[in-house]
Amino acid sequence: MITLYTPATGFPDLEVKIAYGLARVGVEAFGIDRITICNHGGFYTVIAEVDESNYDRLERTFDLLCKRLLSSSYIPFNTPGIGGRSAESIPVFENEILSLEDFKSMPVNAANKKSENICRHRSNPVGNIIGFAASTSYHHKRDGIDISIQQNIPRRPTNPKNICKVCALLALLGMWYASFIFSVADKEVIVIPIPNQELTGYKLQEIFALQHKVRKQWLNQNIPQILIPLVFLSKIPSSADILEGFDLFIAVLSRQQGYHVDGIFLIEIEHYLDYIRQTSFNIATIDRLLINEAYKALNELNNSIYYRKADSLLKFARLYVQETSTNNWTNLLFLDTANYLLKEVGMLPSNIIENPSLQSLARTLRYFIRERKYGYADDIRNSRKGSRDFEETIAKMLREGELRRVQQEQERNAGKEVKSWIYLPKEEEIKEVFQLANEDFESTKLALVILAFSFPSKVEEITE
Structure with a gap:
């Protein structure tokens, strides 16, 4: 067995x-069946299930890859975060001898000296490695702190580091083998999966195939950075299975007389993957928000999914309808998505979500939402337990609903067409909803509002 250690x-x-x-x-x-990566919390081991006598074959393969893939500056120049002199110094020169010997021993726990490579390997250094380690460049918008004037131009200091050339070449190979590179408006984004478990060669092959789908893709919308992980994962639904067990390291870069780091994220993606894999309607919801550039609603959806915030869920439903509707059409939430959010974010039991009386009252509230009258939904959303705002708002809505029903009857008797009939729940159903609210106020309120902002079920649709 051959074991290699990262530095x-x-x-x-x-x-x-x-x-x-x-x-x-x-x-x-x-071959892929012989390779395993293990995360040791600070460094990795790469294990090849072969006899140690085959180590020379590994060295020859590394030399061959370097000469075939990395003997020109084309790949470095096309790698975000690498440019200029750094890109010229990375390619393998003719007759240059490189070795993996430094990776055969476990890394030493020691502080770096300013004069040495951060990998503590002694081969020739490569500097200014923003493309390899994004945190070596400060965020270029930090309230003017530490700004210095150079040639009459305000510049931010960076924290450049050096690594050895072998590490640079390996990082370049790994970056184009198992990371995702794409553009968002004028930004370049690098997404690197961070394994939380043992990683086999077969899983690496899946990631390699997946990253080809998004390589050099361009999203021309200026999406807020915090939304990039959710949007990125929604564009490749198969990621829900392939990236399970990974975190994501995301670096957002811009070019302004060189590369600058606009944002760095290291996030867990378990909740995102669960949202994506549950139903295609969840992905369609994100697509609808992007088409309408409904970033406020998308931000609340992101908060709901990632942080499991019920308050954001209520705001999301309201903003989704408001930002995606047109003058002639009131767009509502997909019912499958609404049910998922109620169960997974709101943690609501099925007996509340599927309660016929609650759904009946939600049907009445939906009528006013379709009429762009959001006041009742907002008042219910903002109501507090013990204040009787919940009951009084519903009573007020039902009184107006009864007036609408009488008016619609008069219009029908006069021969006029009534396009959308209002539905009024039975008295027993209203009492049951109030009883539910007494038992679990927040869950009842949440379910009522979210279901009202959602498309009706097939049974309701037939009768509406």
Whole structure:
């Protein structure tokens, strides 16, 4: 068995890129069924299930990959975060000898000296590695702190580091093997999966196939950075299975006389993946929001999914209808998505979500929402237990509903067409909803509002 160790640089994105690069060499040398990556919380081991006598084959494969793929500056120049002199210094020169010997021993736990490479390897250094470790560049908008004037131009300082050339080449291999690179408006985004479990060569192959789907894709909308993970994952639904067990490291870069880091995120994606895999209507909801550039609603949906915030769920439903509707059409939430959010975000039991009396009252409230009269829904959403605002708002809505019903009857008797009949619940149903509210006020309120902002079920649709 051959075990290789990453150098424990302290930069999570750089570390995993080196691990992926070593794995790429191992896969090329011995096949996908012989390679495993293990995360040790600070560094990785890449294990090849072959006899140690085959180590020379690994070295020859690395040399071959470097000469075939990395002997020109084309790949470095096309890698976000690498440019100029750095891109020129990375390619492998003719007759240059490189070795993986430094990766055969476990990294030493020691502080870096300013004069040494952060990988503590002694081969030739490569500097200014924003493309490999995004946190070596400060955010370029930090309230003017530490701004210095150079040649009459205000500039922010960066924190450049050096790594050895072998680490740079491995990071470059890993970056283009198992990370996702795409553009959002004028920003370039790098997404690196961070494994939380043992990673086999077969899983690496799946990631490699998946990242080809989004490589160099362009989203021309100026999406808020906080929404990039959700939008990214929604564009590749198969990620729900392939990226299970991973976190994501996301770097957002811009070019302004060189590369700058606009944002860095290291996030768990379990909740995102669960949302994506449950129903295609969840993905369609995100698509609808993007088409309408409904970023306020999308932000509340993101808060609902990631943070499991019920308050954001209520705001999302309201904003979704408001921002995606047109003058001639009131767009409502997909019922499947509404039910998912109620169960997974609101943690509501089925006996409340599927309660016929609650659904009956939601049907009445939906009538006013379709009429763009959101006041009743807002008052119910803002009501507090013990204030009687909930009961009084419903009573007021039912009184207006009765007036609407009488008016519609008069219009029908006069020969006029009534396009949308109002539905009024039975007295027993109203009492049952009030009883539910007494038992679990927040859940009842949440279910009533969300269901009202959703398309009706097939049974309701027939009678509406």
